[in-house]
Amino acid sequence: MPHLPQAALILVGHGSTLNPDSSQPTYQHAETIRRQEIFGEIACAFWKEEPSLREVLGMVRSRTVFVVPNFISEGYFTQEVIPRELRLTGKTTQIEEQTVHYCDPVGIHPSMTKLLLQRADDLAPGVPRNQCSLIIVGHGTGLNDQSTKAIKDQVAHIQSLNLGFAEVLDAYMEEPPLVADWASLTTAPHVLVVPFFIADGLHSFQDIPVLLGIEAEPTAAASQMAVFRQNPHALQGRSLYYSSAIGTEPMLAEVMVDQVEAFIKSHGLDVAAMPAPPEEASIPEPYEQIGEILIRRTGDGISLLHVEDASSQELLEIFRHPADALEIAKYDAEGAFRPLKSAPTLRRGWIMDLTSEADLRQALDYFYPAALGNWRHPQVTPLRETLQRQTGMYRVTGLLTDDEAQELVETHCCDSKCLRIILWPLNETTPLRLSKAAAGPSAIPLNCIELCNLVVAAARTVVKSRKPSAVPASP
Numbered sequence: 001m002p003h004l005p006q007a008a009l010i011l012v013g014h015g016s017t018l019n020p021d022s023s024q025p026t027y028q029h030a031e032t033i034r035r036q037e038i039f040g041e042i043a044c045a046f047w048k049e050e051p052s053l054r055e056v057l058g059m060v061r062s063r064t065v066f067v068v069p070n071f072i073s074e075g076y077f078t079q080e081v082i083p084r085e086l087r088l089t090g091k092t093t094q095i096e097e098q099t100v101h102y103c104d105p106v107g108i109h110p111s112m113t114k115l116l117l118q119r120a121d122d123l124a125p126g127v128p129r130n131q132c133s134l135i136i137v138g139h140g141t142g143l144n145d146q147s148t149k150a151i152k153d154q155v156a157h158i159q160s161l162n163l164g165f166a167e168v169l170d171a172y173m174e175e176p177p178l179v180a181d182w183a184s185l186t187t188a189p190h191v192l193v194v195p196f197f198i199a200d201g202l203h204s205f206q207d208i209p210v211l212l213g214i215e216a217e218p219t220a221a222a223s224q225m226a227v228f229r230q231n232p233h234a235l236q237g238r239s240l241y242y243s244s245a246i247g248t249e250p251m252l253a254e255v256m257v258d259q260v261e262a263f264i265k266s267h268g269l270d271v272a273a274m275p276a277p278p279e280e281a282s283i284p285e286p287y288e289q290i291g292e293i294l295i296r297r298t299g300d301g302i303s304l305l306h307v308e309d310a311s312s313q314e315l316l317e318i319f320r321h322p323a324d325a326l327e328i329a330k331y332d333a334e335g336a337f338r339p340l341k342s343a344p345t346l347r348r349g350w351i352m353d354l355t356s357e358a359d360l361r362q363a364l365d366y367f368y369p370a371a372l373g374n375w376r377h378p379q380v381t382p383l384r385e386t387l388q389r390q391t392g393m394y395r396v397t398g399l400l401t402d403d404e405a406q407e408l409v410e411t412h413c414c415d416s417k418c419l420r421i422i423l424w425p426l427n428e429t430t431p432l433r434l435s436k437a438a439a440g441p442s443a444i445p446l447n448c449i450e451l452c453n454l455v456v457a458a459a460r461t462v463v464k465s466r467k468p469s470a471v472p473a474s475p
Contacts, residue, residue: 001038001261006274008041008062009033011256012082013070013198015049017339017454019206020330022199023049025247026070031323032253039066040277043365047077048453050341051369053085054381055449057098058373059365061277065100066260070247072107072138072196073150076392084389091267101267103259106252107150107196113157115249120192123231123241129164133186135193137179137208140172148172151196173207180211183236190232191240198247214242281376282357283444290444291368291419292346295360302360304352304367316351322359324352325366340454341368342420342446374447381450383409384427390456397459402426404462410434412455413448420448 011030016022026044034042045056057065067086069078086100087093093100106112120134138151148170155170166188171179182191195208209215213235232239246252264271288295294310296303304325309316319328332338332345346367354360364372383405387397400408409432413422421438425431439445451459 001257002264002271003038004064004260004271004274005037005040006062006276007039007064007066008043008060008277009039009256009260010056010060010065010067011042011044011070012053012056012067013044013046013049014077015046017048017457018337020337022046025199025245025252027323027326028250029070029253029256032250033257036257038257047081047085049339050452051365052450052453053082054379055370055374057086057095057100058377058379059370061280063098063277064274065098066103066263067100068103068256068259069105070198070252070256071105072198072247073148074105074108075149078105081391091263101263101269103263106247106255106259107198108153109255109258111251111255111258112150112246113154115246115251116154116194116196117158117163119194119243119246119249123192123194123243124190124239127190130166131188132165132190132192133188134158134165134168135171135179135182135186135191136169137193137195137197138170138172139197140175148175154196173211178211179208182212182240183238186238189238191238193240193242195243195245197245200245200248209242212240212242214240280358280361283360283372286442287444288442289440290364290371291342291446292344293364293367301353301355302357304354304360304363305350306346306348309348309351312348314349317349319350319352320354322352322354322362322366325363328352329367340418340452342371342418342448344416344419368446371444371446374449375444378423378447378449380423382425382427383432383451386424386451386456387459394456394460396463397456399463400459402430405459406433408455408459408462412458418448420446422448424448424450 011026013023013026023044023046030042030044033039041060041062043056043059045051045053047053051059069082071078083102087095088100088102091102093102116136124132136151136155138148140148151170155168158168167186169177169185171177171182171185173179177185179193182193193212210217214233231241233242263269285297289307292307293304294307296305305316328350329341329346330338331347333347338345352363354363361372387400390397405426412418413434415436421436422432422434
């Protein structure tokens with residue numbers, strides 16, 4: 001892979017407003033690639049987590065951008081959602097001054113077979129393959145016929161290799177063959193179950209264990225458990241082994257880079273002709289606060305800390321790497337997950353010592369995703385437009401009335417819930433009733449350029465809670 005200091009890499013994941021582990025593998029792979037210094041910039045974006053797909057291009061300066069979906073298969077998200085949200089018109093799209101190249105998802109890369117087999121062998125060391133049934137598990141969905149193709153292709157390929165397993169099967173959460181029927185689908189005394197998912201999120205860590213019979217009800221998130229799983233599990237007269245999601249495998253970072261290299265070769269891109277990014281603007285020194293964070297500049301570097309710790313006499317925990325911001329911002333002081341990073345719940349008791357402007361920008365993008373881009377180049381989307389482009393289970397939010405929308409915003413976007421300053425109107429002609437105070441002269445504003453996923457989810461709840469007679473037909 002050639003080094004591309006003039007290009008940016010954007011990794012796209014699903015994310016979650018409920019589970020703290022959904023985005024973790026994507027961020028970990030980004031940090032692994034960042035240490036290799038292949039790309040000039042690296043950013044992550046998510047469908048259901050901050051930063052959003054609509055915000056991420058503003059987070060990078062590079063004129064050449066490669067987008068790699070951290071998804072298992074070609075399907076609903078990679079073929080419909082991601083292109084729509086990024087405003088892509090094909091494999092290469094010119095968006096203002098940026099040329100965006102849309103690569104294949106990681107899950108269809110040929111090396112995924114090797115990762116699956118390695119995970120299976122690690123599950124039951126010493127157990128002969130001819131005594132093992134291997135089940136590769138996916139979600140399954142009626143939204144796109146391609147969603148199960150990657151898993152079916154892997155199963156067919158492993159079967160063709162004649163590697164000695166008693167049987168190799170695919171199974172799904174929501175369509176036949178169902179993973180809940182694993183005992184009747186298999187014949188071997190040892191059953192190896194490998195989730196073909198990107199992260200140990202709600203499905204792989206909470207839903208599937210219940211379907212398998214390992215747990216009676218969903219458990220806490222993976223990061224909140226001392227041990228992932230104790231294998232094997234004695235169930236229905238068999239020994240069942242359950243692994244973590246395939247997407248947590250560290251080698252997946254190499255697959256992401258490979259997908260960019262494959263795109264460059266298959267499309268004949270001239271790496272030498274890629275333009276250099278514009279000079280990166282530093283954060284002017286008069287700005288000394290953003291959200292709940294104080295920015296202190298000294299002769300030796302830059303320090304970040306909670307504004308309420310500015311005069312604290314207590315010993316603060318010291319951090320020195322921008323990526324540490326991910327963990328600081330993940331949970332509040334009570335240990336609760338913070339899906340909304342602009343909520344006024346950032347925990348205290350820490351200080352981050354940094355040595356460069358680049359580290360400062362990276363740390364702030366982790367504390368407050370896309371805030372710097374939305375400050376310098378805000379591109380506002382009215383509430384109605386955001387709701388009208390929702391699909392799947394959120395399509396119904398387009399039925400939200402204007403009065404319901406105003407009340408929803410007043411409830412969920414007030415100062416006690418979010419520090420962002422709303423820039424978007426209800427629609428092109430109707431402003432919001434809610435008004436919020438502007439940031440002070442020394443504070444970088446946390447601009448809100450469109451309705452966030454948390455409020456979209458709340459809008460769905462509002463519409464679905466109406467009496468059936470009050471809900472119009474879906475548009």
